[in-house]
Structure formats: structure tokens, C-alpha cells
Amino acid sequence: MDLDGGNQKRVVTGVGNSILLDFHYTEGRVYWADKKTGVIYKAAMDGTQRQKLHSSEKGISGLAVDWVHNFVIWTSGEVGSIKRVNTDGKNERTLLRHLSQPISIAVAPNDRFIFWLSDGITPSIQRSDVAGEMITTVLKIPERLGGLSIDRTDKRLFWVQFSLEGESAIGSCDYNGNVVNVIDQPLLSQSLGMSVFLEQVFYTDMSSRTIRQVNKYAGGEAENINLKRMTHPPTAVKVVHPLNQPIEYSMPVFPVCDGRTGVCVNVCSNPAEQGICQCTKGFALSKHGNYCEDVNECGLWDHGCSLGCENIPGSYFCTCPKGYALLPDRKTCHGKKALLQESNSPSMSLLVLDHKWYCPVDLESMVIYFLNVSLDNNTIREQGFAVHVVCLGFEIVCNAS
Template identity: 30%
Template sequence: MQIQKDQDECAVANGGCTHQCLDLPMGFMCACPSGMRLLRDNQCEEIDPCLEHDLCDQLCVSTRVGGSGCGCNAGYQLGPGAGQCRANGVTARLLLSTSEDVRSITVSGRADRDRTMRTTSPGAMATCVATNTLYWAPQAKGSIFRVSMDTSPWTPVLVLRGLGSVSALAVDWIHRQLYWSDQQNGSVTVGALDGPEPRPIIGGLQRPTALAVEPFLGLLFWAESGIFPKIRRAGLDGQDVVTLVASSISNPVAISLDVPRQLLFWADRGARSVSRVDLAGRHRKTVLKSNGYMDQLSGLAVFEGQVYWSDGGSRSVCSRDKHNGSSFRVLLQTSTPPGALVVTHPLLQPTGVRVVPQSPAVEVLPDATFAWILSLIVFLCALLLGLMACWWWRVEWRPPRTLQLQTVLHKESQDPLLHGAPLAPHTGTVKETLFKVDPDTD
């Protein structure tokens, strides 16, 4: 009995493979060309040597022999270890929210006893380094407070209330905007730091749990932990939504940007792990897995070469190497389960050229371009007026031979104006209105 070969699955839509499809005696398989790897059985992704070796804290340049060279951004200097970057200036601080207080510790675990605020519940947090201000939203209170970290003790001042259930905060320090997510309404809202009249920009979310912004690229990131958990991205105005992670994700509770490497990290409480992707959702990697201190993840922060997290199960704040999970440390033990975690340092919020969030229907032109277009419009208008004046002079002062000839000439003299003259484009002034409300008003 002769066994016949089954059908060639690669003959139909390339077997669903994005690149190479290999027909086998029984079934088929997808393959990738050199320099790419196979993901999810049928998709190929380019291999980034820098992320593959994962040795550099910040800048990485691939070499022809397959290696990589490391460097640091301005404000950092190379550390003693390979690829390490250490921040210059003040020591970075970790801000931690618990059901007893909001406290500050250094990244080495030393407590700042004069930097604390008594609370009755944990809450979401975000900071504005330029004004040394902490924004804090106590859990299930529907309010947002601001706290000047220059005073002692810290004293909260009400900014907004009646907001539903605020689950996360993020500060855009370039455009001076405050973003917050609301689990009750499934939305993301934005308002000005110095007095918001809030406006919702994203709705229909399934239990939003975390927010982050990258104002230089004009990007907003968030996590949802509903029936279909995911991590998504949009513009700062909430437009152009893109899903970055939607598979092999259980309960994302916190996200943090590693801006120098253009990576996004997330803490998955269901998977008891920390993973990362680039800002386009590629080059996914699980960097930390539970070792008994990640069973109830709640907060996450990335700075220099470390990942910091808070865990309710072990009631601790810990850190590990962001590349491979080595160098585990317990920085702090708490008497109650810790909540949100934020790292603050001037280099995490540098100043620079603003990226203006734009709607697809509105284009904000550079000043030079706008001036050139305006000059062109003025020139075309002057040319049109000149042609009209010339036509009027010819009609009024040239004596017609007969009434019939005058009518013909009059019709023909208008044709260039009706059909041949260029039309001046319509322009308008786009004005961005910033809302202002006294944040101290109840």
C-alpha cells in the first residue's frame, strides 16, 4: 500500500506564514530568513543584536562581527560594569504608597524620614520634577491631590474630586498635562497641571490599571486588565490607538518606560513576572520571574540598569538587573501591603523641544512654512486683482464694433478668470485653547 503525500498547505496563502513556508511530508512549518526569528509559529521578526545580547543600559551600537558597543546619554557616565550607565547629580528616590503613608527612600533603600505623608489608603502617584511636586490619588476616593515635596511634612492640596475611581496617574512635564485613568468609567482623561478643566480622550477601556507618557515622541501608554488584557499606545490626544501586547498576558498592573532604550516594561500579577517590548510592540522578552517576592505585584519602575517593584505578598520593595534578573535585593520591608511605586530624578524628565499632539484633521505648520504659504496667497491674490483690473479696463475703454462682437469679446475675456486662474487655498488659524481652573477649589 502506497502512502500518498498530503496536500501542499504552502500553496494556499503561503500557509499563513509571513515569510518562508516549508511543505513537509505531513503538514508544513514556517521559517524565517537569516537575521530573523520565528514568533507565534508563523510570524518573523528581525533580530536586534543590541536587544539580543541585552548588555547596554542605554545606548548600543551593533558591530559587523555581531557584537555591540555601549554608551550613555548626556547626564550619565559609564559605570564600573560592562554597559552600565550611572546618573550624575542628585541621588534618585523611590516614592512608595501604602495604606499607612506615602514615603521616600533612596534607590539603595535608605529612608528619607523627613519626606513622608500619612494616609489611610494606598493610591496612584506621578511626579513633576521641575516643580518637585507629587500628584497622588488615594484608592477609591475619586480625588487627586498635589503635594509639594519641598515642604516638611508633606501636605496634600486638593486638585480635583468627583472623578470616579482613579487607578493611575501620569505627568507630561513638557506640555504640563496630567493624565489619569478611571476604572469605573473605563476612560483616560487629561487636564492641565496648573488648573484642569478635564476632558476625556479615551473611552471604552476594560479596567485600565497603569499609564505612562513619552512627550518627546507624543505617545501615551496604558494597560488594561479586563477579560481581554492588553497593553496599548496612542497619541497624547488619544488618537491612533495601537495594541502592543495582547497575547500571553494575564493581569498587567503596572507599566514603566525605559526611555533611553525606548522600551516599555510591565508587571503581570497573574503571570508573576516582568516583561518588556519596544515601543512598537516588538522584541518581547520576560526579564523577571517570581522568586517568592513577586506573587502580588503592585508597582513598577525602571532606572539606570535596575527594575524596581513593590509586592503585596512579601510586603516588600525589591530590585533586580533589568537585563537578566540578577543582583536581587530587598530594599524595604513594609508593615502593610505596598501599592504604587515611582522613581524620581531630573534626568527622567529632561527639558527639550515640545511635540504638539495633533488631531488627524488638524495640521500645525512650522512658522517658516506658514509664512511662505501666506506670502504665496498674497501674491496670487494680487495677481488675480491685476487680471481683473486689466479685464475691466479692456471692457470699459475698448469701443465695441457691434453689439454682437462686444458680447462675444465680453464672454471670452472672462474665460481665463473662470477656468484658468489659480484658486487661492483656504487657510485658517488653528488656536489651541488651554483650560484653566483653580486646582485648590473644591
């Protein structure tokens, strides 16, 4: 369905009533797991190309898709493990063992994090890197937890919590467990699905058979998305949008050609062929050919900047010192300025070069007055002489008015 509840349609049928759900936006596929049987499936988002991806142990308690490295990752609460498999169903690997009842997993692959809820004696939010190392406790919460989701725009974690007195709330914090925010919200089920998008938290309400939304900052009364009750109680919800699965190419997070899987990730532009990465523009393969390094264009002779050069990951830009202006070619600095004043506004500078006048980049039109304009040591003294300036691109034409 659309975000306003319209255009509701069935994508895949016969999946059961106990599933976990995620998607891969770039692939255009939806992934789901049957919690009871432990079987993971995938299909195109229009419902075609349905196939069984992988069979795991029974009791899958969380499912997430790493869309950057192309993995499906899941938790097994009873076994206490986190495993992954490629999105083609190959190369199963156990990332973590001996965990305390892991449930409801979520990933932030651009930041190299995996998060999950621990439903042990002391409920908590746990974190590791994408390789299953560097485990840390993000936050301990003395209440039952459920429904972990990530706001990848603000880089915050969202969850639901239930007290022994029956009170419920939606909580959030940053990736390090700081800046905690809790908004009271009457939730009827701990086993609910949740997804964050823009300013809203979307969650399933099994009792009313609806998808509801609430403001992620202020909370308040939740609104139903679908006006008609669903045929079956909703168990999971995902907002499918590229903002929820961003791809960042600028910074390599670790050697990006995985020696075990041969998969190129992050800054590599194409899948690996025989373990060789191809890097995106602005990056070059390392000496050993196993990851991509930023090219420092400012260290080369052909960057084209007349004065200053600032390198950034994957690119660069030209700069000018104080007293100089960057010309429209975005490379050349020039220091000749004429001081002009707009009517009823503060003074501003207008660039003069070879008797051609140039506007500031954000200027479209203005009325100016000559004020002791100095050009090549020749002084013009015609205060109050109005000139209408019309910008044509960056070069302007002056007409007396």
C-alpha cells in the same frame, strides 16, 4: 529614600493605603490619587504646599504626569475612560471613552505617546497619541497584567504578568511591541508599583514591606533596597531623576500652542501669554504663530562656514570636504597638510598653516619624525629627526629632542 535605601524619610502623611503616585521633576512636585475616593492631590517634594487638585469619579485605576505639556492623566477602569487635567487643576478633558478596563497608565510625551494596560477578556498593552487619537494595540498577552512602567532611556515598556498556574514574570518590549524580553521573577501581588531607572527595575513587595530591585536585562535574584520593614505596605514607587523625565526641545511634535488651553509646549521656552509662543534659540514661530519651526542657519549668509554647512534642528555645524581640515575656530577649512609619523604608530596628518603647527583635536602630546614633509613646494628630507610636540590648546610648539 536614596537608591541604596538610605536617608529614608516621610514626605506626606495621611494619604491612605490605596494610592497611585507620580511626580513632576521640573515643578518639584509629587502627585497622587486616592483610588477609592477619586481625589487627586499634589504637594512639593518636601511635603509642603499640599493641596487638593481635582475630584474625579471613584475607581481611578492609573495615574501619570505629562511633564512636557503639564497634564495629569488618569484612567478609570470601571467607566472605561482616560481623562486629563492641567497641573493647576483646570480644564478637565476626556481623551478616550469606551475602553476595556484600562489600568496602569504611563506616558512618553517626548514621543507623543500614552500607554495603558487593558484588563479585558484579552489582556493587552494599548497606545494612543497624546491627544487621545490613533489608538493601537501594542501587544496582546494571554496572562493577567499589572504595573506598567516606561524605560525612557531605552524607550521600552515594562510590565508584570501572572499566569493561571501562579507563575510571574517581568516583561518588556519597545514602543511598537517588538523585541519582547521576559524574565521570570517571583512576584506576590498583581497590584504592585514599578519604576525603571538605568539598569534596574524597582518594584514594591507588599508582603515583605520592602522595595526591591532586579536587573532589567538579565533578571536574577531581586535585592531589597530598604533593610528594615516599612511601617505600612508600599503600594507605589517612583525613581525621581531628570533622566526619567527628559525634556527634548529639538523637534516640535505638533502645533505647540494649544488653542484650547493656551499652553506652550516642547520647543516653546516660556508659558503662553494670551496664546503666543516664544521659541527657543534656533527655532522661529511659524507663519501663523501657532508652532515653532527649525531655522535653517545654512540657508543664511552669516553662518560663517568657509565650505560645508550641515543644518540640524535648533543649530548647525561646519564641515570640510576630504583633504581639508577644520580649524579650531570650527568654521574655517584648510587644505595644507604635512605627513608626520608617530613612533610605533600609523601615519597621521598634522596641519600646517602660516608656519604654525596644529594638532588633531584629540591629540595632547606625541613624538614625531619628519618624513618628506612638503611645505610650499620646499621639501625637507631629514628622516629620523625626532621632534617632541606639545599641544597648547590647538597650537603646538616643536622642540628638537
